[in-house]
Amino acid sequence: MYTLYYSPGAASLVVHWLLIETGARHELRRLDTAAGEHKRPEYLALNPSGLIPTLLVHGEPLTEAAALVLYLADAHPHFGLAPAVGDIDRGRYYQWVLHLANTLQPAFRIWFYPQEGAGEANSEAAKEQARLKIEAAWARIDAHLQRRGPYLLGAGVSAADFLLCMLMRWSRNMPRPATAWPQLAAHAQRMKARPSFRTLYEREGLDEWR
Numbered sequence: 001m002y003t004l005y006y007s008p009g010a011a012s013l014v015v016h017w018l019l020i021e022t023g024a025r026h027e028l029r030r031l032d033t034a035a036g037e038h039k040r041p042e043y044l045a046l047n048p049s050g051l052i053p054t055l056l057v058h059g060e061p062l063t064e065a066a067a068l069v070l071y072l073a074d075a076h077p078h079f080g081l082a083p084a085v086g087d088i089d090r091g092r093y094y095q096w097v098l099h100l101a102n103t104l105q106p107a108f109r110i111w112f113y114p115q116e117g118a119g120e121a122n123s124e125a126a127k128e129q130a131r132l133k134i135e136a137a138w139a140r141i142d143a144h145l146q147r148r149g150p151y152l153l154g155a156g157v158s159a160a161d162f163l164l165c166m167l168m169r170w171s172r173n174m175p176r177p178a179t180a181w182p183q184l185a186a187h188a189q190r191m192k193a194r195p196s197f198r199t200l201y202e203r204e205g206l207d208e209w210r
C-alpha cells in the first residue's frame, strides 16, 4: 500500500501517473503549498528537504521523484516499464532517467525558482540560462528520438518516458515548449493517449496541456 504526498502538476505527477499506470493500491495526500504545508514539521519528518513528492511504502517514506520512478518500475515488473538488470537497455534506461533528473529537472528548478541560485536581482539572467539549458536538452532528446525512437529506449515505453513527459509538460508556457520539437511532440501525444493520463488529470484536477 502506497501513500503519495502530492501537489497537482508538481514533481509528484510522474509518481502518481505510475501508480495509476500499474494499478498499484494507493492513497493520496494533497499538500497545500500556498499554505506551506510542505514546510511543516510533520511533513519535514518524512521529507527533510520539504519538497514534493514523498511516497510512503508500507509507511516508510521515500523521496526524490526519479528514485520513485525507478522504484515503482521495479516493484511492479509485470508492467515491463524497466529493462532487465544487466541488459544494456537497463544501462540506457539509467542513463536517461539520470539525465532527465540531473540535467533537465534542475534547470526547471531554476526556471521556476530563479531567485534560489543567484538572488532576486539576478533572476532574469538565471532564467535565461535555464531556458538555454532546457532547450539544448530538448534538441538532444529530439535528435535521439529521431534516430532511436519512438520512445527513449526504442520501440517500447519505459518509466523514463513518463518522467520525460512530465518534464515536457512543465515547459508548456515557456517561449519554446518541448512540443516545438517534432519528435518530442509525437512522444507527448503518444504518452497523453494512455488511459492512465486521463485518470491522472481527473484526479489532480488538471486541465492545461491535455
Ligand SMILES: N[C@@H](CCC(=O)N[C@@H](CS)C(=O)NCC(=O)O)C(=O)O
Pocket (backbone or CB within 6 Å): 009, 010, 011, 012, 033, 038, 050, 051, 052, 053, 063, 064, 065, 066, 109
Ligand atoms: N529533487 C526533488 C525536487 C522536487 C521539487 O523541486 N519539488 C517542487 C515541486 S515540483 C517543490 O517541492 N517545490 C516547493 C518548494 O520548493 O518549496 C525531487 O525530484 O523530488
